[in-house]
Amino acid sequence: MFENIDFDSIDLTQAPPEDEPARQYYFIAKCRQYVKAETECSGHALTAAVVTFGCQMNARDSEKLSGILESIGYVLTEDENADFVIYNTCTVRDNANQRVYGRLGHINSLKKKNPHMKTALCGCMMQEPSVIEKIKKSYRFVDLIFGTHNIYKFPELLAEMFESGTGGGDGTHRMIIDIWQETDKIVENLPVERKYPFKSGINIMFGCNNFCSYCIVPYVRGRERSRSPEDILAEIRALAKDGVVEIMLLGQNVNSYGKNLENPVTFARLLKEIEKIEGIERIRFMTSHPKDLSDELIQVMKESEKICRHLHLPLQSGSTRILSAMNRRYTKEQYLSLVEKIRKEIPDIAITTDIIVGFPGEEPSDVDETIDVIKKVQYDNAFTFIYSKRTGTPAASMENQVDEAVVREGFDRLLKVVQDTARKRVARLEGQTLDAIVEEVNEQDDRLLTGRLSNNTIVHFPGDKSLIGRIVPVYLKECHGFYYVGEIQS
Ligand code: SAH
Ligand code: SF4
Ligand code: F3S
DSSP: OGGGOOGGGSOTTSOOOSSTTHHHHHHHHHHHHHHHHHHHHHTSOOEEEEEEOSSHHHHHHHHHHHHHHHHTTOEEOSOSSSSEEEEEEOOSSHHHHHHHHHHHHHHHHHHHHOTTOEEEEEEGGGGOHHHHHHHHHHOTTOOEEEOSTTGGGHHHHHHHHHHTTTTSSSSOOOOEEEOOSOOOOOOOOOOOOOSSSSEEEEESEEOOOOOOTTOOHHHHHOSOEEOOHHHHHHHHHHHHHTTOOEEEEEOTTGGGTTTTSSSOOOHHHHHHHHHTOTTOOEEEEEOOOGGGOOHHHHHHHHHOSSBOSEEEOOOBOSOHHHHHHTTOOOOHHHHHHHHHHHHHHOTTOEEEEEEEEOOTTOOHHHHHHHHHHHHHHOOSEEEEEEOOOOTTSGGGGOSOOOOHHHHHHHHHHHHHHHHHHHHHHHGGGTTOEEEEEEEEEOSSOTTEEEEEETTSOEEEEEOOGGGTTOEEEEEEEEEETTEEEEEEOO
C-alpha cells in the first residue's frame, strides 16, 4: 500500500505519469516542494484544516483529504485560522448550504489578516451549478473548487493552485474550478489519515441509483459503483494490521452492493468474507434501504460474532401514499413486516431510522401513520428532518408543497413520540453488563471515558485514557435518556 512510497525519490524532471494513482503521487511530491519552500519562507510549519459537513461518506472523504495534506507537509489542525482551509460540503438540505456560506463569510475576515491563507471547497454542494455561480460572484477569494467525482485528483489540483500563485492578494488571484458531471473511475491507494486509530470507515460503494423523489444525492454523487471485494478486503486487512478493531462499511444503500460488478457478489457474502479477517472485532454498516434488505443478510447478521447489533433502517414516512410519492418502493406494511422478521431472528438488535416531515402533499393523517410506525417499531433513535426543497429533484416541482406552520406542528408532534419511545427503549439494558469499545475521554468530564456498545448506544464510565481503542465489559448502571452511566467490570 501507499505507506511504502518515498515521495522525495520521485523524479520531477520527468512529465507526470498518465496512470493513477502514480500520477497523484507525482503531484504530492511536487506539492511537497511548494510547502517546504513556503515553510522556509514564512518561518513556521504550515497548518491545514479540513472542515466536514454531512454524512459518514463525507467524513471518510475528509480523511483522504487529510492524508494527502499531511503527506505534502502540512500540519493538520482543527483551527480554521490555518494556512489552508478546505470545506468538504453537503447539500442534502438547504441548511447545510447556509452553514457553508456562513463559514465563508468568517474566512473572508480571517483572510484579510492573513493574505497568504488559501481556501478550497469540495463535496456534494459543489456539484450544483447555481452554487458555483454564487461563489464566483460573492466569494471570489476562494482558491480552489472541486467536486465529488475527482476528489482523488486533489494533489494535482493543489499543485495547480500553488503554481498559479493564488492567494497573494496582489490582484493575480485565479479561482481554479474542476467539477465533473459523472465518473466510472475508482482510484485506490491514496494516502489517508484516520481520525481514530482504532476504528475506520471504508467505502464499499459510491453513488446512488434510487432517486427517492426528494433527494439530491443521486445527482451530486452519481450512479452506483461498487468497489471490488478484493480491494475492500485488502484495505480492511491492512487496517487490521494497523490496529483497527472496528470498521464501518459505507454506502448510500449497502444492500445493493455488488449488483453491478463484473462478477456480482451480494452484500451478505462480502460481510462473510470480512468476518474472517483476524483482528477485526466489530463490523458496522450504513445505510440499509428497506426495499433491498435480504433474508440472506438477516441470517449472516444473526450468525455473526462480529456484526454489531445495530441496523439503521430509514423509514422516511409511515404513510404508504407518501412513500409511493417519495419513490421509496415499499409500503408501511412491508416495512413493518421486515422489522418483525429482523426482530424475530435478532431480538437484541437496536433499530434506528430517518424520518422526513413535510413532504409535498403530506397531511396530518399521514404524520399519524408515521407515528403509528414509530410506536410499533420502538426505535432506539430516529433522526427527524423537515423536508427541504432541493432544486432539480422531482419533489421540488410538485405543486402541493406543505405550509410551514403545518409542517412545524407535525414535526413537533412526531418528535415528542420519537423521544418518549426511544427513552424507554434505550433504558431496557439497565443492570446488564455489555462490551463497549472505548472511544475517547469524555468531553465534559475528563475523569470519564466514553464508550460505544455493539448496539451503538453510548456509555460514560470512569477509567484511564490508556484504555482508548480497547473493548471492555461495562456494567450499565443508569440510563440518562439516550446514554448510560456505567462502570468497568473486571
Ligand atoms: N442513503 C440514505 C440516506 C442519505 S441522506 C438512505 O436512503 O437511507 C440522509 C437522510 O437525509 C435521509 O435518510 C433523509 O431522511 C434525509 N433527507 C434526504 N433528502 C432530504 C430532503 N430533501 N429534505 C429533508 N431531509 C432529507
Ligand atoms: Fe437519497 Fe434515496 Fe439514495 Fe438514500 S436511497 S441517497 S434517500 S436517493
Ligand atoms: Fe450530504 Fe453528500 Fe452525504 S449531500 S448527506 S454529504 S452524500
